[in-house]
Amino acid sequence: xxxxxxxxxxxxxxxxxxxxxxxxxxxxxxxxxxxxxxxxxxxxxxxxxxxxxxxxxxxxxxxxxxxxxxxxxxxxxxxxxxxxxxxxxxxxxxxxxxxxxxxxxxxxxxxxxxxxxxxxxxxxxxxxxxxxxxxxxxxxxxxxxxxxxxxx
Numbered sequence: 175x176x177x178x179x180x181x182x183x184x185x186x187x188x189x190x191x192x193x194x195x196x197x198x199x200x201x202x203x204x205x206x207x208x209x210x211x212x213x214x215x216x217x218x219x220x221x222x223x224x225x226x227x228x229x230x231x232x233x234x235x236x237x238x239x240x241x242x243x244x245x246x247x248x249x250x251x252x253x254x255x256x257x258x259x260x261x262x263x264x265x266x267x268x269x270x271x272x273x274x275x276x277x278x279x280x281x282x283x284x285x286x287x288x289x290x291x292x293x294x295x296x297x298x299x300x301x302x303x304x305x306x307x308x309x310x311x312x313x314x315x316x317x318x319x320x321x322x323x324x325x326x
Contacts (some may be wrong), residue, residue, distance in 0.1 A: 177287035188272035
């Protein structure tokens, strides 16, 4: 089962990076392969977390697929967990973590494991997904620079 994991030190605070990743409705503006994203439901839980049901359409050339996921935003823990609900996968788990590393710096962790239901689709989109995940951390860091100002 394909998986990807990375930690990246950035020149923005953990809270800034958390807010950026939690703002899922903005993903089509800068996330590789993301063509659209809609939040179908948002629930503020008693434990301080927020749960979203979100559908994201990804595509490359003539191939387009829509995934629905359950996203749990946990600001207190500086963690975002994503669980697969529906779409062309048989499984997907995704986790973001955010850790301050001193004034104006943090480490952003990203982990994803996924498996396509269809072998043909896995062959067509699997390589694109691998490249997109590798570019995601750069895309989020670039977005942080655009939103919060280039640090340095």
